[in-house]
Amino acid sequence: MKRSINKVAVLGSGIMGSRIACHFANIGVEVLLLDIAPKELSPEEQAKGLTLEKPAVKNRIVNTALQTAIKSNPSPVYSKKVVNKIKTGNFDDDMSKIAGYDWVIEVVVENLDIKKKVFEQVEQYRKAGTLITSNTSGIPIHLMAEGRSDDFKAHFCGTHFFNPPRYLKLLEIIPTPYTQPEIVDFLMHYGDKFLGKTTVLCKDTPAFIANRVGVYSIMALLHLVEKLDLTVEEVDKFTGPALGRPKSATFRTSDVVGLDTMIKVAKGLYDNCPNDKAHELFKLPAYVQKMEENKWLGDKTKQGFYKKTKSADGKTEILALDLKTLEYKPQQKVKSATLEMTKPVENLRERMKIFAKGKDKAGELFRHSSFGLFEYVSDRIPEISDELYRIDDAMRAGFGWELGPFELWDAVGVKEAIEGMEQYGNKAATWVQEMLEAGNTAFYKVENGTKKYYDIPSKSYKAVPGTDEFIILDNLRENKTLWKNSGVSIIDLGDGILNVEFHTKMNTIGGDVISGINKAIDMAEKDYRGLVIGNDGANFSAGANVGMIFMMAVEQEWDELNMAIRMFQNTSMRIRYSSIPVVVAPHNLTLGGGCEFSLHADHVQLSAETYMGLVEFGVGVIPGGGGTKEFALRASDEYRDDQIVQNALKDRFLTIGMAKVSTSGYEAYELGYLQKDKFSISMNRNRLLADAKAKAIELADAGYTKPVQRNDIKVLGKQGLGIVYAGANSMYSGHYISEHDKKISEKLGYVMCGGDLSAPTEVTEQYLLDLEREAFLSLAGERKSLERIQSIITKGKPLRN
Structure with a gap:
């Protein structure tokens, strides 16, 4: 049976339910979010003379929960517009509506009796064949299916999202003995391709897989702290990014998630896993028990392993808990x-x-x-x-x-x-010992670009299922690298498509990356069909190597800096005007030069989680790799005779001037970094490079022809400059921007208006690139710009001087 998901009903609007609803709305699905109706009026409702039967009252719980979710940080939605896809209601009045929905997800409180009551109600209205799943982290899935019809059981299983559902990629799928295999297969594929998840098939065991292992790991660490005489600061330093773990490491993560959540899972594992060899580790250490008694549960109670306070001089200070004395003390350097x-x-x-x-x-x-x-x-x-x-x-x-x-x-x-x-x-x-004795020395190996795992029953290596649809550069690098330098590798993806991968720190762009991209285009134009610019790093690119720019400017090597900027511009232009299609595949941070490369691509295949922006204003310059030129060009294309053309210029100007960075791939389009019909979004980051390669092949098969450089870009000259200068002066007079901000704004406006031309004029791309480069160089020579660049290099923070 062909199954598609167009409408999803989410039952329960708490922290998880409301955010699951938001994530389904993110991918374009129509959502019905339901919760219980209140049993009593709030003081505000009483003051207004409302009754419990009023719709505003009946939907108060669900509406408040949804609004709280939308306002939370980080945001659960890709764009504020997606919220329009969520309708709200209550169990009393609206449960019957689930008959028209393709998938019903239960996310009510973790209580088996309450869940069973909800499922009784669901079964009254649910249409046969509709998917029904429970998002639970602790209750055995098979117990929830007891007493339900055969059709319900056949279409029922657990789907355990991790919080926050938008950002954490895990979706555990937990079938019962009654769940149809095709339902499991569908959910595994749907979660991967459409929800962007790593879908993991789990057995119906306590805490499933991730929490079973993850909470064991945390509890073992909590006991080790005492044994090894470690401080909170030491543990977080030793178990953070250096170890390939999140920046929040162990104790900070516990504060963010809530110590009570971890304690609840640990107690559940202690009660439900009596035969686990690590059973005693799930008991809370004495200091954690005391924290629970004191209600020091983390951020939700304003203190946990850390506590934020104000020092005598009014500065915010974060104190760390001394686990021996249970007193908060200033953090010690590790x-x-x-x-x-x-x-x-x-x-x-x-x-x-x-x-x-x-x-x-x-x-x-x-x-x-x-x-x-x-x-x-x-x-x-x-x-x-x-x-x-x-x-x-x-x-x-x-x-x-x-x-x-x-x-x-x-x-x-x-x-x-x-x-x-x-x-x-x-x-x-x-x-494991048997594996070694048989001559197998590792759990994984790569053969012919395919990652394989050691399969215990067959005592042989098998391909990791599903990864044949991914392109993982780690698996290709050894045999498919055609050329490399210190900053990039050029890898053959097959089917006539090359990939150029950055591997500098933060994937910043310097001379090695520029030369690598040009080399890749040379190779592709000669012997291949297309090029992908993408990588498997934590971020696509943090932008240009500002350290290099700083050194050249301090040494006043203006000819060298001029040449470096010109090479950057020429590379952006070559990405657009090569004879083969170039697809850029950004993800996560895509700033400055990384954004400029995306602006010039034939197509942008981006991750849903892409944070894209032209942020050069923050380091005292303007976009100098073609970004300012490109925004002037796009503003020109938006000018309409029946509109005030300056408005289009103003919008583009402010995006650069305010260094706006998108909070998602969708918002990158709303901010004007992406063009309609020239971008696609990959929900699952693991699929990004494969999707980009497929797009490059599609463009090549469609008979890709080299575009012609533009010579019809309308710039407003003095007509636009007057507005830019007046606006900058007004902001400066109102103390909203500094004098140096004003100077950068005027330089930016000068380029985007095409200089001080006496009347609106059509100019070429090269004309604007030359203006852009001159403005960049003049600003790079300013002391205040150098101070801003130095602040980024030494402190990692922007300076507004």
Whole structure:
């Protein structure tokens, strides 16, 4: 049966329900969000003389929850416009409407009796064949299906989203013995392709996969803190980005999520897993019990492992909890020889080897926690999963680990880790020893560009399912790299398409990246059909290498800087005017030069989570790689005889002048960084490069021809300049901008208006590029611009001087 999802009903509008509803609206699905009707009037409703039967009262709970979600930060929606796809209602009046919906998701309170009552009501109205799932993190899924009809059971399973649903990529699918296999297959595919999730098939065991392993890992660490005499600051320093974990590390994450949430799952695991070898670890350490009694639960109670206060001089100060005295104290700087040794090592797997050999507290914590984790996950097979890759997928997508437990084990070395584990009192499961004895030295290997995992029942390696639809550059780099320098690699994606990948720090753009892109275009024009500019880094690009610009400006090497900017501009123009289609595939941070490359692409295939912007104003200059020219060109294309043309110019001017950065791929279109019919969005980041390659092939197959440079760009000259200068002067007079901001604004306006031409005139792209470069160079020579650049380089913060 062909199944499509056009309308989804979400039952329960709490933190999870409202945000799940928002994410379905993000992907264009019509959503009905329902909750209970209030049992009593609020004081405001009483004052207005309202009754419990009034629709405004009956829908108060659901409407308040939805508005709270929409206003939350980070936002659960890609754009404010998507909220229009959500209708609200209450269980009493509107449950019958679910008959017209394709998928009903229950997200009510974690209480089996309440859930069963909701399902009774659902079954009265649900149409046969409609999907019905529960979002639960602790209640066994099969218990919820008891007493339901055969059709309900056949179409019912667990779908465990992680909070916040927009940002955390894990979706656990938990079937019951009654769930039809085709329903499971559909949800696995739909979650991946349309919701942008890493879908992981789970068994109906306590806490499923991610929380079972993740909460074990946290609880083990909470006990280790006492054993190894570690501070809150030390643990968060040792278990954060250096280890390939989120910046919030361990204790800060606990504060954000809520200590009560973690305690609840830990207690559930203690009660429901009596035979777990790590059973006693799920008991709370004494200091956590005391924090629970004190209601120090994290951000929601204003204090947890950290507490934000004001110092005597009124400055905000974040204190850390002393776990011995349970008093808050100023944070202490953490020093570690092991961490210092890892700093210059970009390759995460190589960093793990350094941690494993560390002689200080960081190394000791790593060995204790990792060896315990290795024992735990190897023992959980086949209890929670038959395949080891599912555990890694769940931990990467649900907890933000760059390496899952088995990938981490591979990085340390399976044999080497087992030897270390024995010294620390840990023992790997028998199947791991058997794997090694059979001559298999790792849990994963790459063969012919395909990642394979060790399959325990067959004692052989099998391809990780579903990854054949992804392009993972790590798997291709060894055999498909055609050319490389210090900043880029050019990789053959097959089917006549090349990929140019950045691998500088933060994927910043300097001379090596510029030369690499030009080399890739040369190669593609000669022997291939198209080019993709994309990478697997944490960010697409943080923009131009400002350190290089700063050094040239300080040394007053104006000819060299002029040449560097010209090369940047020429590369942007070459991306647009090459004889082969160029598809840029941005994701996450896509700032400055990364944005400018996207502006000039034949097509932009971007991740839904793309934060794109021209942010040069913040470092005291204007976009100099073709961005200012391109916004002038796009403003020109928006001029209409029946409209005030200055409005289009003003909108484009303010986007650059306010350094607006999109909060999603969709908003990048609303801000004018993307053009209609010249961009597509990949919901699942894992599919981004494959989608970009497919687009390059599509453009080539359609008979791609080289575009012609524009010579019909209408600029307003003095007519536009007067408005720009008056606006900048007004903002400066009102103390909204500094004198230097005013100067940058006037330079920006000068370029976008085509200079001080006496009348509106049509000019060429090159004319605007020359103006853009001159303005950039003159601003780069200003002391205040150099101060701004220096602030970014040394402090990582913009300076408004």
